[in-house]
Amino acid sequence: MMTNDPLLHPLLDGDRRALSRAITLVESTRPDHRDRAMALLAALPDRQALRIGLSGTPGVGKSSFIEAFGMMLTGQGLRVAVLAVDPSSTRSGGSILGDKTRMERLSRDPRAFIRPSPSSAVLGGVARRTREAIRLCEAAGHDVVLVETVGVGQSEVLVAGMTDLFVLLLAPAGGDELQGVKRGIMEVADLILVNKADGELLAPARRTVADYAGALRLLRKRPQDPDGFPKALPVSALTGDGLTRAWDEMRALADWRRETGHQDRARAAQAQDWFTAELRAALLARLQTPEAKAQVAALGARVAAGALPPALAAQQVLDWLDGT
């Protein structure tokens, strides 16, 4: 598809303002914006970044980790984008990344691009926007796209479904307690990083690493894992210890998956899933126009009054949709 969108060339040249505006465009639900966004996305070349999903509950030091890890990557000459998926931020009206001062150095780094979570969106909408934002960040020449999510369960599975590898960040735990990490999250994690492995917490962090390494060994080995993965490692966002090792492991895993064809297969399956999710959402969106809502409300009142059987009322809405 061709487009003469004025954002396209600045975006491909890596212009941060153009990228920012393009993401705002894909976040919009206005029909003309959607059309423009789809044309722009269709015109993007196939540039691929390493897509890393990152999850961690508040208190594990996620912002500090992203800042330290991101600075290490930009220090190696790599360009890094950070996107946030935070469905819970819709409640507070804020965003975990809205406060950029929590990543003060990284946000000023010319090789980094940080995008807060949209302030009002449902989980499904966040998923669409994030998938499209990842594509835009790749087209803008980023080498690594970090998709951050807060540990609230459902969002991890969504983010794992749009990234190449998934990292779970944890804090050192007391004793052998496994911090109530949900089994579903353990199952999507490729790498568990225990943060704050410094000072007084170094020994507890190492114990926590050993506990999780043990728990991971009990999980069934997945075909997309080379020997030794999933893995648990200690890191310190404060001292920087372990960050290089963590990055080496991520690259080793990503390289193996690329070479064995797992990454291509995973991305193809993710794109298919995204397509069917889009399709269902777009079809159901036909019930969300003001006219359709009025129609549903009117027939719903007759259904509630017992004057019309539900299945027949549903058929009448479909007939009405076909007639409009």
Add this chain to the structure above:
Amino acid sequence: MMTNDPLLHPLLDGDRRALSRAITLVESTRPDHRDRAMALLAALPDRQALRIGLSGTPGVGKSSFIEAFGMMLTGQGLRVAVLAVDPSSTRSGGSILGDKTRMERLSRDPRAFIRPSPSSAVLGGVARRTREAIRLCEAAGHDVVLVETVGVGQSEVLVAGMTDLFVLLLAPAGGDELQGVKRGIMEVADLILVNKADGELLAPARRTVADYAGALRLLRKRPQDPDGFPKALPVSALTGDGLTRAWDEMRALADWRRETGHQDRARAAQAQDWFTAELRAALLARLQTPEAKAQVAALGARVAAGALPPALAAQQVLDWLDGT
């Protein structure tokens, strides 16, 4: 809506064969059967039975309870229909009620109608079929429609969403153990019946009743509950003890809800929910025709190959649907 369906009059006269065939009709997914089913449902008069949801895991004596409870009701001159919602039966290929010998006496009672769970259906399909089967049983003149479900979590909420009151059947537990009943099920239960309150199990059954009565008191009082509800009681399907009391409580609750308008409001809300569920299902069914599936598969292959953005592919399917 008018219909000259030959099933209508025998059905309204309470003919069991006509009822059976009408339920088979609403279970069918053939488009001409669906049209006929919708016309038949639209022609039904507004006869109302007391709709009772009943849940209990295997081993609590559910079949014996239904038999004893059903026989008590028919003994009072009431007509009783028993429907089963058992999504798990799709796996075993059988049905909890398929084996009618487990309710040998009730199944031979002319005032009773027992319908096993359909042998192959997804949960959503079971829900539609059961809601429509309830309407048919009411139209056929039954006074009580008992909708039975096995205790597997999701189905209880579905059944509670199509009945007037919900009964949870339990077995006596050892000590003060609360049998791992899920909180969601406790929250929809109006009456907890502890079965097997006879012989050696009488004392444990009474203790279990006390434990549940205590647990129920901890739950927030719901606006649809009169004083004292939800309630826990002992019953014995073997001796019949407690069955009359249980029925008295059910009637007292139903009467109160009818008099205060709660039942009408609940039924209106249930019908509305059913309508919107039907509507979504019917709209999404447009993606399930062989032609649509072929279209989705062809575009999905291009999406997987990276040749087409997912959102654009979704739009192309919608355009194709509109053109057909």
